[in-house]
Amino acid sequence: RRIESELREALTSGDQIRLTYQPIYAGDCQTILGAEALLRWAHPIHAALPPGNLVAIAEERGMIGLLGDYVLRQAARFAATSTLPWVAVNVSPLQLRDKAFPERLARLLEECGLTPSRLQLEITESVLLANNDTTRAVLAELRATGILVALDDFGTGYSAISYLRHHRIDKLKIDRSFIQTIGNDAGAAAIAKALVDLALALDIRVTAEGVETEAQKDRLIAMRCHEFQGFLLSPPLEATELSAVLAGDA
Ligand code: G
Numbered sequence: 001r002r003i004e005s006e007l008r009e010a011l012t013s014g015d016q017i018r019l020t021y022q023p024i025y026a027g028d029c030q031t032i033l034g035a036e037a038l039l040r041w042a043h044p045i046h047a048a049l050p051p052g053n054l055v056a057i058a059e060e061r062g063m064i065g066l067l068g069d070y071v072l073r074q075a076a077r078f079a080a081t082s083t084l085p086w087v088a089v090n091v092s093p094l095q096l097r098d099k100a101f102p103e104r105l106a107r108l109l110e111e112c113g114l115t116p117s118r119l120q121l122e123i124t125e126s127v128l129l130a131n132n133d134t135t136r137a138v139l140a141e142l143r144a145t146g147i148l149v150a151l152d153d154f155g156t157g158y159s160a161i162s163y164l165r166h167h168r169i170d171k172l173k174i175d176r177s178f179i180q181t182i183g184n185d186a187g188a189a190a191i192a193k194a195l196v197d198l199a200l201a202l203d204i205r206v207t208a209e210g211v212e213t214e215a216q217k218d219r220l221i222a223m224r225c226h227e228f229q230g231f232l233l234s235p236p237l238e239a240t241e242l243s244a245v246l247a248g249d250a
């Protein structure tokens with residue numbers, strides 16, 4: 001109860017809840033292709049609350065629409081005033097069950113002055129598995145406006161490979177559990193390669209998440225992976241830090 005009113009207050013006042021941005025690089029490790037927005041709650045007590053828990057609380061209390069719009073607005077505002085090519089925002093399955101979401105988002109982007117093609121939405125496999133008619137229509141409507149959709153944490157949970165035939169997806173993000181064990185687990189390396197090959201065969205983009213070592217990066221380059229994200233290249237950054245990196249003076 002208490003956390004609910006605090007969350008509501010944080011969403012209406014100030015910058016307690018803000019986003020950090022983790023750059024996503026091309027294989028040269030120099031070119032920033034875009035960045036993933038990650039939620040942070042700068043609260044004396046709840047700062048320790050992982051974003052996943054914050055999202056879960058908002059979902060339970062019927063506040064995910066509010067939190068989701070807040071995140072999208074903040075990310076769109078930042079991207080619009082920056083040279084960042086695109087920003088990727090995580091969205092909850094519940095946000096995609098709202099028929100009014102695409103139109104509201106289109107208006108928000110217009111307000112912020114951000115072209116839809118500079119926004120990417122990261123969804124999880126569970127979104128596709130639910131196979132919900134509203135979700136399907138909402139995703140189609142979003143993609144029709146030019147927003148790209150990425151499948152996050154790919155390979156974990158319930159691999160929705162068959163669903164890739166029915167839902168058009170623009171990008172696969174290979175879960176970091178496969179990337180982090182590439183060097184010492186032949187199985188994980190084989191799965192990572194199979195997932196990259198799947199994306200290449202489907203002619204969609206593919207991102208490796210959680211790249212932490214040069215060796216992992218080199219293996220992924222050899223697999224012809226397109227995009228690289230992880231602590232090796234950069235941790236999540238404050239908006240001002242990312243702007244400095246983009247300006248080349250960080
Ligand atoms: O930053 P961190 O590794 O703690 O993120 C943990 C999880 O929280 C990730 O799975 C990430 O996708 C999710 N997450 C981070 N920011 C957001 C957000 O703004 N909205 C939603 N729905 N999930 C987020």
Ligand code: G
Pocket residue numbers: 022038090152153176209210211212229230231232236
């Ligand atoms: O589920 P999702 O991919 O949205 O989660 C993103 C989370 O992964 C962020 O919280 C981010 O801090 C974390 N992350 C990003 N790069 C790395 C990395 O190289 N290693 C680890 N362990 N976590 C990472």
Ligand code: MN
Pocket residue numbers: 036090122152153
């Ligand atoms: Mn993500």
Ligand code: NA
Pocket residue numbers: 152153154173175176209
């Ligand atoms: Na992930």
